[in-house]
Amino acid sequence: MFKSFLGGIHPQDGKKLAMDKPIETMPVPQELVVPMGQHIGAPCNPTVKVGDMVKRGQLIGTSPAFMHADIHSPVSGKVVKIEPRPHSGMGSCMAVVIENDGLDEWADGLPLTRNWQAMENEEILTAIQSAGIVGMGGATFPAHVKLKPSKPVDILILNGAECEPYLTADYRLMLEEGAKIITGTQILQKILGVKRTVIGIEDNKPEAIKAMTQAAQGTNIEVAALKTKYPQGAEKMLIKVISGREVPMGGLPMDVGAVVQNVGTVAAIADAVEHGLPLTERITTVTGDAIAEPKNLRIRIGTPYQVAIDYCGGFKEPADKLIAGGPMMGMAQTTAQVPVMKGSSGILALTRKMTEHGPEMNCIRCGRCVKACPMGLVPSMLSILSERQDFAACRDDYGLMNCVECGCCTFVCPAKRNIVQYIKNAKGFVRAEMARAKAAAAKKAQENEEQKGAAK
Numbered sequence: 001m002f003k004s005f006l007g008g009i010h011p012q013d014g015k016k017l018a019m020d021k022p023i024e025t026m027p028v029p030q031e032l033v034v035p036m037g038q039h040i041g042a043p044c045n046p047t048v049k050v051g052d053m054v055k056r057g058q059l060i061g062t063s064p065a066f067m068h069a070d071i072h073s074p075v076s077g078k079v080v081k082i083e084p085r086p087h088s089g090m091g092s093c094m095a096v097v098i099e100n101d102g103l104d105e106w107a108d109g110l111p112l113t114r115n116w117q118a119m120e121n122e123e124i125l126t127a128i129q130s131a132g133i134v135g136m137g138g139a140t141f142p143a144h145v146k147l148k149p150s151k152p153v154d155i156l157i158l159n160g161a162e163c164e165p166y167l168t169a170d171y172r173l174m175l176e177e178g179a180k181i182i183t184g185t186q187i188l189q190k191i192l193g194v195k196r197t198v199i200g201i202e203d204n205k206p207e208a209i210k211a212m213t214q215a216a217q218g219t220n221i222e223v224a225a226l227k228t229k230y231p232q233g234a235e236k237m238l239i240k241v242i243s244g245r246e247v248p249m250g251g252l253p254m255d256v257g258a259v260v261q262n263v264g265t266v267a268a269i270a271d272a273v274e275h276g277l278p279l280t281e282r283i284t285t286v287t288g289d290a291i292a293e294p295k296n297l298r299i300r301i302g303t304p305y306q307v308a309i310d311y312c313g314g315f316k317e318p319a320d321k322l323i324a325g326g327p328m329m330g331m332a333q334t335t336a337q338v339p340v341m342k343g344s345s346g347i348l349a350l351t352r353k354m355t356e357h358g359p360e361m362n363c364i365r366c367g368r369c370v371k372a373c374p375m376g377l378v379p380s381m382l383s384i385l386s387e388r389q390d391f392a393a394c395r396d397d398y399g400l401m402n403c404v405e406c407g408c409c410t411f412v413c414p415a416k417r418n419i420v421q422y423i424k425n426a427k428g429f430v431r432a433e434m435a436r437a438k439a440a441a442a443k444k445a446q447e448n449e450e451q452k453g454a455a456k
Contacts, residue, residue, distance in 0.1 A: 004226075004227040004229055004232075004241060005229075005232075005237045005240050005241055005374055006374065006376065007371065007372050007373050007374040007375075007376070007408065008229040008230055008231065008232070008237075008372065008374050008408060009229070009230050009372055009408045009411050009412060010228075010229060010230065011165050011230055011327075011328065011411060012165065013165045013166070013204070014165045014166040014287070014288075014327075015165070015166060015167070015168050015171070015204075017166065017287045017288070017289075017291075017294040018166070018168045018285050018286075018287045018294040018295060018296055019168045019171055019172075021168075021172070021294065021295050021296050022172065022176065022296070023172050023173070023176055023283055023296045023297070023298055024295055024296070024297055024298065025297075025298045026297045026298065026299045026300075026303070026308065026311050027311070028074075028075055028100055028104065028300050028303075029100065029300075029303055029304070029307045030099065030100050031080075031097060031098070031099055031100065032074055032075055032077075032097070032098045032100060032300060032301070032302030032303060032339070033085050033095050033096075033097050033302050033304060033337075033339040034060065034061070034071060034073070034074065034095055034096045034097075034098065034301060034302040034339070035085065035087050035093040035094070035095045035302075035339060035341060036061045036071060036093060036094045036095060036096070037087065037089075037090055037093045037094075038069065038071060038134065038140060038301075038341045038342045038343065039068060039069040039134045039140045039141070039142055039342065039343075040067065040134075040139070040140050040141050040142070041063075041065060041066075041067030041068045041069070041142060042063045042065030042067060042068045043063065043068075043093065043094065044061030044062050044063045044068060044069075044070065044071050045061065045062065045063055046060060046061055046082050046094070046096050047059055047060055047061060047062055048060050048079050048082075048096060049079065049082070050079055050080065050081060050082055051078070051079060052078070052079045053076075053077070053078055053079075054073040054076065054077065054078075054079060054098060055073065055076040055105045055106060055107040055108075056072075056073055056074060056075050056076050056104060056105060056106050056107065056110075056280060057072050057073065057106050057107040057110045057277065057278045057280060058072060058073045058107040059071075059072055059278075060072060060073050060079075060096050061096065066145070067142060067145060068142065069129075069132045069133065069134045069140075069142040069143075069144075069342070070129070070130065070131075070132040070278070071096075071132055072131075072132055072278035072279070072280055073096075073098060073107075073280070074098070074280040074281065074300040074301045074302050074303075075098060075100045075101075075104060075280075075300065075302075076100075076101050076103050076104055076105040076106075077098045077099045077100045077101040078098065078099045078101065079096055079097070079098055079099075080097050080098070080099045081096075081097035082094065082095070082096050082097070083095065083097070085097070085337075085339070086333075086334075086335050086337050086338045086339075087338060088324035088331060088333060088338045088339075088341065088344070089324070089331060095339070098302065109276070110275075110276055110277065110278075111275040111276055111277050112275060112276040113274070113275065114127075114273065114274055114275070114276065116183075116187050116190075116273045116274055117190075119273070121190065121191050124187060124190070124191055124273055125144050125147060125148065125191065126144075127272050127273045127276065128143050128144045128147065128269055128272055128273065129142075129143075129144035130272075130278070131268070131269075131271075131272030131276070131277065131278045131279055132278055132279045132342070133265060133268050133269055133272055133279055134265070134279070134342045134343065135261070135262055135265055135343070136262050136264035136265045136268060136282060136342060136343060136345070137159060137170070137233070137262035137264065137265070137343075137345060138325055138329065138343045138345050139262075139343070140341075140342060140343040143261070143265055143269065146259065146261070147188065147191055147192065147259070149192075149254040149259060150254065151254045151255065151257070152257060153192055153194060153254055153257045153258060153259050154194055154195045154196065154257045155194055155195065155196045155197070155198070155242075155243055155257060155258045155259075156185070156188055156189060156192055156194045156196070156197045156198075156258075156259050156260075156261070157197075157198050157199075157200060157238050157239065157242055157243070157258060157259070157260045157261075158181070158185060158197070158198065158199040158200065158260075158261060158262075158263055158266060159200060159233050159235075159238060159260055159261065159262045159263065160174055160199050160200060160201040160205075160208065160212065160263045161200055161201060161202045161226060161232045161233035161238065162202070162205070162233060163202060163228075163229070163230045163231055163232040163233040163234075164230075164231075164233070164325065164326030164327075164328055164329060164330075164345070164346070165230070165326055165327050165328060166285065166287050166288065166326050166327060166346060166348055167285045167287075167325075167326050167345055167346040167348075168285050168287070168296055169264065169282075169283040169284055169285045169296055169345055169346065170262070170263050170264055170283075170345075171205055171208050172283065172296045173263060173264055173267060173283055174201070174205075174208040174211055174212050174263060175207060175208055175211050177267060178211045178212050178214070178215030178216075179215050180267045180270045180271070181199075181212070181215065181263050181266050181267050181270070182212075182215045182216055182219060182221065183270040183274065184265075184266035184267055184268075184269040184270035184273075185197060185199070185221055185266055186219065186221075187269055187270060187273050188259075188261065188266065188269065189221075192259060194259070196222070197220065197221045197222065198221075198222045198223075198224050198242050199212055199216070199221060199222065199223045199224065199263070200224050200226050200232075200233075200238050200241070200242055201223065201224070201225060201226065202225075202226050202227070202228040202229075202232055202233075203225045203226060203227060203228055204228040209223060209225050224242060226238075226241055226242075227241075230328065230406070230408070231328070231329075231374060231404070231406040231408070234374065234404050234406060235247075235253055235260045236253075236374075236375070236404065237374055238260055239253055239256060239258045239260065243256070243258060245257070245258065249399060249402050250401065250402065264282065264283065264345075268282075279301070279342055280300060280301055281298055281299060281300050281301060282298075282299065282301065282340070282342065282344065283296060283297065283298055283299075284296070284297055284299050284308070284340055284344050284345060284346060284347060285297075285345065285346040285347070285348075286308050286309060286311075286312045286346070286347045287346065287347075287348060287349075288319070288323075288348045288349040288350045288351075288354075289317070289349075289350060289351050289353075289354055290315050290316065290317050290318065290319040290320075290349035290350055290351045291309065291312050291313070291315065291316065291349050292312060292313025292314055292315065292316040293312045293313040294312065295311075295312050297311070297312075299340050300340070301339070301340060301341060301342060302339045302340065303339060303340045304336065304337050304338070304339050304340075305322065305324075305333070305336045305337070305338050305339070305340070305347050306336035306337060308340065308347055309336060309347065309349065315349060317351045318351065318352075319349040319350065319351065320350060320351055320352040320354075320355045321348075321349070321350050321355045322336055322347070322348070322349050323346075323347075323348040323349075323350070324338065324344065324346075324347065324348075325344075325345055325346050325348070326345070326346055326348060327348060327350070328406060328407040328408075328411070329405060329406060329407060330346070330348060357416055358416045359416060360415070360416050360417055360418060361415040361416060361417070362415060363380050363383070363384060363415055363417060364414065364415055365380065366414060367380075368412045368413065368414065369408070369409035369412060369413055369419055371412075372408040372409060372411070372412045373408060373409060374404070374406065374408065375399075375402050375403060375404060377398065377399050377402060377403060378398055379403075379409035379419045379420075379423065380409075380417075380419070381398050382394050382398050382400060382403070382419070382422065382423050382426065383409075383417055383418075383419040383422035383423060385398065385426070386422040386423060386425055386426035387422060389429075391426050391429045391430055391433070394423075394426045394430070395426075395430050400423065400426055400427060400430060401427065401430065403420075403423050403427065405420055405423065405424060405427075406420075407420045409423075
């Protein structure tokens with residue numbers, strides 16, 4: 001058994017609702033809404049216009065920015081609108097609305113068959129980039145960028161922990177498509193040239209551990225049973241537990257020679273490299289005590305939440321909160337018309353009895369949030385300083401930007417303080433200030449260059 005990290009919590013996981021439900025392929029809806037912002041980085045610009053006919057896998061959005069992931073049509077059909085639509089993370093976002101023609105025709109040349117073992121690394125990376133693959137555990141970091149680390153790496157860690165309560169999409173993927181995960185992992189081994197590869201799975205998923213161990217037979221891929229504790233699946237926690245290395249404050253996994261990828265991402269990479277398939281669908285858990293029939297669905301990108309919920313029998317009780325993702329790190333939604341995106345690991349609907357939180361009170365300085373914080377921060381002070389709008393102190397004195405927003409602090413707080421929300425607010429102000437400073441510096445540099453040119 002691997003050692004665990006400091007801090008963490010043991011929330012009721014709620015996984016029994018959907019863990020035994022095999023993956024179902026959901027029928028494609030009549031209309032799909034495809035946001036142009038589905039990744040960390042610059043949003044894409046539409047490459048189609050209203051009235052265009054498109055096919056599944058056809059490029060419909062891209063950007064000249066380095067940090068972006070291309071977006072492809074999830075169906076064949078007609079572009080009927082290009083307009084701002086509800087977005088689970090941004091409030092609203094420009095989206096391409098496609099009317100499904102029911103034919104589901106692939107774009108010319110897709111799918112195809114390739115021998116990845118005979119491909120050069122750059123060719124593989126290009127295939128991953130062209131397919132628009134992002135981190136599918138929810139982080140949505142463009143995969144091709146992550147797979148070109150600027151520092152040497154010697155360990156690849158596959159995240160199969162799925163520590164977020166209620167979500168079981170990765171669990172079912174490991175049970176049902178382990179061979180694909182192994183193929184994707186071997187592709188990453190080839191690209192990165194790592195010495196060691198480990199798939200980390202929490203020990204409350206013995207069937208997944210067994211399935212992946214069998215799938216990995218005959219390879220040099222290890223399967224590690226990790227202690228069940230939230231947030232075991234966070235990058236820095238996985239690296240610490242599996243390799244014993246600690247990512248420095250403000251650092252990245254590659255600073256300690258590691259790359260971490262979600263098992264869903266790796267499966268999508270296998271499809272992209274072996275078959276040229278762009279990311280047009282994903283496995284999403286639709287669950288919660290308000291859902292009539294929780295399921296794990298293979299669902300097209302752009303499918304509205306309401307359509308997926310209706311496919312699961314609708315609401316058996318009124319939903320007090322509709323959440324994109326899980327209850328700890330997910331985001332509450334104001335409408336069920338937000339679409340499934342590349343990072344949509346779950347659609348969670350909870351009744352009032354599950355969301356009842358009680359009134360927020362003053363911090364009693366009990367220290368429970370400090371004990372629970374896996375990053376070794378002092379969440380109570382961060383929340384108090386954020387309330388006072390002393391964001392500089394949050395950043396400079398209490399390590400604000402090292403918070404991973406796991407929500408452990410809020411979960412354990414006896415005063416019912418929304419600590420993680422205060423911290424997110426402070427981080428937003430600090431990021432905005434950093435962006436303004438960067439823009440001012442760039443403007444100043446440009447003015448200096450212009451002055452130098454005028455002097456000549």
